[in-house]
Amino acid sequence: MDHRIPLAEAWGSGASNWTAAEHQAYANDLGDERALTAVTAKSNRSKSDQDPSTWMPPAEGNRCEYVAQWVAIKTRWKLAIDPSEEAALAENSTRCPNMPITVQLAR
DSSP states (O other): OEESSOHHHHHHTTGGGSOHHHHHHHHTOOSSTTTEEOOOHHHHHHHTTOOTTTOOOSSGGGHHHHHHHHHHHHHHTTOOOOHHHHHHHHHHHTTSOOOOOOOOOOO
């Protein structure tokens, strides 16, 4: 399993200020099917702890879903998006259909 938003990325985006209970809830988030995803070990190593400014799914057809899920999980956990990450998300989303994103806040 892979965290859509890697733990190190979450830490650098605001999770460093969370309680231990919030860290555990994030790491084991089963409340949103987008938070954890099944991937191959090779794919997990390829992405590592990178954000969209340095890594996108190799298959261009998977990028819209990836961008939508990234934004949803960042919003769900009230995590910050830095300028380079925002630029990459914006650039990649221009190729995506207008898809509404629904989010249930976790915190």
